Amino acid sequence: MTHDSIVLERGGRYHLRRVFIxxxxxxxxxxxxxxxxxxxxxxxxxxxxIRNGSLLSLPKAPTLGAWQExxxxxxxxxxxxxxxxxxLNSMILIVPAVGLSTAIGAINGFALTHWRFRGSNxxxxxxxxxxxxxxxxxxIPMARSLGAVGLxxxxxGLILVHVVYGIPFTTLFFRNYFVSLPSELVKAAKVDGAGFYQTFFRVILPISIPCIVVAVIWQFTNIWNDFLFGTTFTSGDNxxxxxxxxxxxNTTTGVKRYNVDMAAVVLTALPTIAIYVLAGKYFLRGLMAGSVKG
Known part of the structure; x- marks a missing residue:
């Protein structure tokens, strides 16, 4: 067997493997x-x-009437x-809940890695x-606590619940990311006279965009898709x-309108689908960036 035939055979196997994958x-x-x-x-x-067709049949006369309804x-x-x-309620919920939990997690992660203190571990x-x-x-404990403070x-009250429950996750993300950063950055800032917040906002935060993206996407997805906290701690128009x-x-008046239900499902899922389509690659980069020394 000649060298050229061996190369061709190996190339063919390589292409077959790629096709299979x-x-x-x-x-x-x-x-x-x-x-x-x-x-x-x-x-x-x-x-x-819907009644006369199959699940996978294409719409014969597509209409957005169900979406509008x-x-x-x-x-x-x-x-x-x-x-x-x-x-609109979910948008009012998502902005402060994601912002506060991400900001607190970032400060916690920085304090637990580059600004150690007694009892930090x-x-x-x-x-x-x-x-x-x-x-x-x-x-039950959270419901009693919210009742005690009038929320x-x-x-x-629901925003507070999501912030409190999100802080451990965001702290873990930022702590693992900040561990991988060179400690010389913080030492140099201290030598220049920078305090805790000056070092954090001027030195650390600008290079933490990948981890911020991870925390924001994680919190956005969890809070937007949450059902348990929403149905437990709110009711009515809230x-x-x-x-x-x-x-x-679960509301049925006369004929069950499956097209309206499915349109409502898509409308509810659109924000999370959009954020993963637009920022999914940054989410993966951020996870990999914090996986070296965590």
Missing amino acids: YCCLMFIAAVYLLPLVVVVFTSLKNIDE AWSAACIGLQCSGLKGFF VIFALLLFGVFIPFQIIL ANTMP VPVTVALNNIV
Whole structure:
């Protein structure tokens, strides 16, 4: 066998392996995307087409009527105003909850790595323990605490819950990221007379964008998709969009309108889908950036 034939044979095997890998990846992607395809197709059909067709059949006459109804006219109990008001509730919830939990986690992570103090390891261990506490365990104590401070059944109370529960996660992210940064940066800032906050805001924070992106995406996804805290600590017009979605699906007046339910599902999921599509690669980079010395 000549050298050229050996090279061709190896090249053929390499291409076959690549084709096999890509086929496997395409199959896995199709499996994961299939439910989304079914939901989108159903939301674009009318009721007769849903009854007479199959789940994977293409819409014969696509319409956005179900989307419009889900947004502004779908009934939630006795109120028929759609998701738009509750979508706004989730936006009001997400901005301060994500911002505060990320900011506090960043300061905690910096203090626990480059500004050590007595008992810092114990504090970090306690915060790390908070990562593994199941949601269900804290429902009753948290409800009693919110009632004691006058924040029960309010949006500020729900914001406080998400901030408190998010701090252990964001602290862990930033602590692992800051461990990988050279300690000489902080030492040089101290020599120049910079204090804690000057060092943090002027030296550390500008080079922490990858970790900030990770923390923001993580918190955004968890808070936006949360149902348990929303349905436990709020009610009525104060509930977030995920609770309103559940109420739309469980509200039946006459004929069950599956296209409206599916449109409501897509509308509720759009923000998290968008943030992963637009910033997914930065999320992976941030995770890898903090995985060296954590």
